[in-house]
Amino acid sequence: MLDANLKTQLQSYMERITQPFEMVASLDDGDKSRELSELLHEIEGMSDKISLREDGDDDRKPSFSLNRIDGDISLRFAGIPMGHEFTSLVLALLQVGGHPPKASDEVIDQVKALDGDFRFETYFSLSCQNCPDVVQALNLMAVLNPNIQHVAIDGALFQDEVEAREVMAVPSVFLNGEPFGQGRMDLEEIIAKLDTGAAERDAEKLNAKDPFDVLVVGGGPAGAASAIYAARKGIRTGVAAERFGGQVLDTNAIENFISVTETDGPKLASALEEHVRSYEVDIMNLQRAEKLIPASQEGGLHEVRFASGASLKSKTLVLATGARWRKINVPGESEYQGKGVAYCPHCDGPLFKGKDVAVIGGGNSGVEAAIDLAGVVKHVTLLEFDDKLRADAVLQKKLHSLPNVTVLVSAQTTEITGENGRVNGLVYKDRKTGEEHTVALAGVFVQIGLLPNTDWLKGSVELTAHGEIIVDARGETSVPGVFAAGDVTTVPYKQIVIAVGEGAKAALSAFDHLIRHSVSTDAA
Structure with missing residues (x-):
């Protein structure tokens, strides 16, 4: 065995x-x-x-x-x-x-x-x-x-x-x-x-903490790198994260993190956390940021408020809240999430063994999902909004070689249908002819990219129309003393190795800001 x-x-x-x-x-x-x-x-x-x-x-x-x-x-x-x-x-x-x-x-x-x-x-x-x-x-x-x-x-x-x-x-x-x-x-x-009383007790503990020199909000690769680089400078460093590891936890195979030939998301996330904990970093888990209150004056303290009721203050901030799966926002998606609508083919694919499913999205993620699912389910229908697939050529070649995959381009999903509390199909419009078609299915896997986690930052730092935090070459935002790194920012190419580098840069920039500006811990 x-x-x-x-x-x-x-x-x-x-x-x-x-x-x-x-x-x-x-x-x-x-x-x-x-x-x-x-x-x-x-x-x-x-x-x-x-x-x-x-x-x-x-x-x-x-x-x-x-x-x-x-x-x-x-x-x-x-x-x-x-x-x-x-x-x-x-x-x-x-x-x-x-x-x-x-x-x-x-x-x-x-x-x-x-x-x-x-x-x-x-x-x-x-x-x-x-x-x-x-x-x-x-x-x-x-x-x-x-x-x-x-x-x-x-x-x-x-x-x-x-x-x-x-x-x-x-x-x-x-x-x-x-x-x-x-x-x-x-x-x-x-x-x-x-x-049920744990959250309230934790909030009380956080509220009693002294201000940090650098507070990192987010525990993904960018946040972990920021915490390590800040802690190595000998300054008071904290990490407040909804879940340490972030989006990496939902990643299956990782084969492009330099010097690591092959690993998976949970293993990498565990290694990141272990590395951070080897320094004097205050890690605060289960903390979802809800509001940023920038310092009201030069040398003041920035405040971050959390859904738990906790509030933390810091001389500088590194925002590294990452991104989440983008939804197609059609009728039926929210209603049947977890009841046939899924976002992780590696996790949920085996539950659809011998059944018909769809994958929405023709980029690398969507095509990889369709290839993986084809080895488990009865049939895969891949729908792409554009008139052609956007995945790498090698992936497209593999996809088209599979006998149990149908590829539909210029296909706009308009509804996910269900019966008795579970998915039973979807409706799509042929964008060339305008005709609507229905496909009978047991599951729909959505793979259309990511959205930055910045809803809580609206009105406090400058964002793009797509919700990304605008940063300069040093990782600084529109607010002095507030830096950002990783998938939540305008930095192109959302890759783990890039997020790590950007996180390190943001922490070094925060340290540079600290030594160049006099910050009073008494300022509110």
């Missing part, structure tokens, strides 16, 4: 187990059960503290639970956690086996203090790069608190459940049988949804 390399890696991890536990498998006569049995036997042989039973009676087969011998833990995988979920399996084995988690003491105490009965079920796909964060967070919570149960379910393997519960996007989380959340969530986000 495991190749030699994975066996070697796993063996080294299993040496860290300090407490005995057992794996209890629920199996049937199917091929997947045989695969799971083989995997579990290999794991059992790697540590004398792990035992295996195959007499489980769980309704989901194949599945297995991890049970500490002297503890009360309810943690189960339904399916075979390979692919992106292999790391989730390794962490679960270590944590049930007594290896301490990386979470802060404060977060661990919050989890342990949660009162009530919490039965979580998470539907994931093995190709989803966003799912492991959710699975790992809920697994850890189940290890720490006996009132919390978690089952991680491979949606592609349990299609009947997916259909019955109308799961059309992953990760999808249910709590006590009811929908709890959809999409990427980290441990802190989940706790915040359960601990």
Whole structure:
């Protein structure tokens, strides 16, 4: 089941187990059960503290639970956690086996203090790069608190459940049988949804903080680089981010980050955060900026207010709030988001196995999505508004070689239709003839680019008609002492490597501003 390399890696991890536990498998006569049995036997042989039973009676087969011998833990995988979920399996084995988690003491105490009965079920796909964060967070919570149960379910393997519960996007989380959340969530986000007083307590802590020398708003590649370069100057640096990693977290394969031959978004985001944390940087997560109040006078403090009710002040700012998926804004898109309308083909594609789907967008992202989906679904219809595709020639050649792909150009999507709460098709207009056509579909993947996250900045810094922050060669905005970097700005070519460079430049410019201008921390 495991190749030699994975066996070697796993063996080294299993040496860290300090407490005995057992794996209890629920199996049937199917091929997947045989695969799971083989995997579990290999794991059992790697540590004398792990035992295996195959007499489980769980309704989901194949599945297995991890049970500490002297503890009360309810943690189960339904399916075979390979692919992106292999790391989730390794962490679960270590944590049930007594290896301490990386979470802060404060977060661990919050989890342990949660009162009530919490039965979580998470539907994931093995190709989803966003799912492991959710699975790992809920697994850890189940290890720490006996009132919390978690089952991680491979949606592609349990299609009947997916259909019955109308799961059309992953990760999808249910709590006590009811929908709890959809999409990427980290441990802190989940706790915040359960601990209703957490946001207010966090806001109070932030409001009490002293002003920063440099406050970075945003935790993507540009924000991370800004924080590192500012901290290296020995000045008081903070990062306030809605989610550390930003848009990178939703990126699958990354093959053009110089010196790194190949990685994926979550791995790169984790490495960025680890690098930032190696310096004295105050990282404040789950903070969505709502308003910028520029300094009222030369040498004053800039203020950023957040949706949580928190407010932070700083002598200089670096705005690095990135971008989000652009929507087509037609009837049905919002209504059926997560019910057939999706933006991540890698994550949600496996849920449409054997079905007909559409991809809207003929650039590199759209064509790559169509190529990937063609290997999973029954048929892909790609719609492009322009009269020709805009993707690289090599991608177009691959696309046109696929027998289960139809390409429609000069096609304007006018509506996404649905029935019984899920997508059943779309309507498009032929821009050459004016005729309308309907295509029957189970899913629609929107891939038409990005929008800068600058709604909160209107009226405070100068923006383009497209909402990008206008910056000069030094990254400075129209407001002295306020700098910006990354995809949120007018800098062309929205690439990770460019965002990193621009982030570093913005931080150096902020430092230069500080040493050239006298700033009073008493100014408001």
